[in-house]
Amino acid sequence: MTTPRPASAASFDAAPLTEPVDPKAVTAFAAELRARGSSGTNGSSIIAIVVIALMAIIVVPVVFTTIVGMVSTPGGSGFAIVPLVIFGAVAVVIAIGSFVGWRRARVTRYRLHRFAQANGMSYEGRVTAPALPGMIFSLGGSRMSTDLVRGTTPRFVEFGNYQYTVKRGKSSTTYRWGYVAVKLDVPLPNIVLDAKGNNGFGSNLPASFQKEQRLSLEGDFDEYFTLYCPEGYERDALYLFSPDIMARFIDNAAELDVEIVDDWMFLYTQRRVSTLDPATWAWLFGAVGALITKLDQWERWRDERLLLENQTAAASASPAASARLANERLPFAPPVGLLSPPPGVAHEGRRLKRSFPWVPVVFMIAFAAFWFWSRSF
Incomplete structure (x- = not known):
């Protein structure tokens, strides 16, 4: 995959999207x-x-x-x-x-x-039940990604269209999304950026999150996104979303919902991503190119809670060994590197806590009440 750049750079070959075919x-x-x-x-x-x-x-x-x-x-x-x-x-x-x-x-x-x-990538027609950890990939049944375009340089990126079906009694509804999946260097806390520019009557995301996890960032970032991070990870979110990275998201992804989960970053939209429209590809390549140039600093993030979590797990597995180690006096100070946690996320930061979606339920109840009221006259 050639390194995507902002759309104005027109750094990709769009001719195969429209030229005559044999x-x-x-x-x-x-x-x-x-x-x-x-x-x-x-x-x-x-x-x-x-x-x-x-x-x-x-x-x-x-x-x-x-x-x-x-x-x-x-x-x-x-x-x-x-x-x-x-x-x-x-x-x-x-x-x-x-x-x-x-x-x-x-x-x-x-x-x-x-x-x-033409752009140094590969194409896959269909993948059934893709093994991706994003919020849309665990819902409903008949899960399928189609028209996947993948690149591996400078990092793995996948553009695809996705659909799943939710059955309610005898009826069923098929939901369709477009997504971009970007592989990160290390696992990060589960963070969601709910873009306000694509919302209608409330959030368009298929999941709701407890309001205690909402974090307000500096500047005008809150005008474009609602950010959710696990409780206790507010300082980590501020590190990951430094002012320069916030500016990149505002300038290039304000119409895209974003989810960071495990070692993936997903960009979601309710329109087709893999399409024959050159303007859509210019927008997506520009957004991805602008974001991935700033992701290197995320590689340096470490979760200090993970070190404590590992120590607690070791102590619970062998209390006698833990007590013996606690009483021992080391004749030297261990290297600094041994005191740093490995890449990873402690249990409490791996997933956001969900909440019940009250807004759609209240809307349905109000609609049903209005319908019965109108029938009575």
């Missing part, structure tokens, strides 16, 4: 994806395509033959064939629309593949 090359790439089990077409889509094809091959000719027979029958009414004509026309439109959509999806995957190649 149909034979598209077919060959679709066969390659199927061979390695990474096609973006899932089982339900294949069934739908087969059903529509059968409609076009069987149903439409049958309808046409019936219409001809009715018209040629003496005394037949012309009005009787109107429903059949409408049914046949709808079947044809559905079949053509489905074929066009299927072909467009194949071309899109090929163009994204060529775009990734």
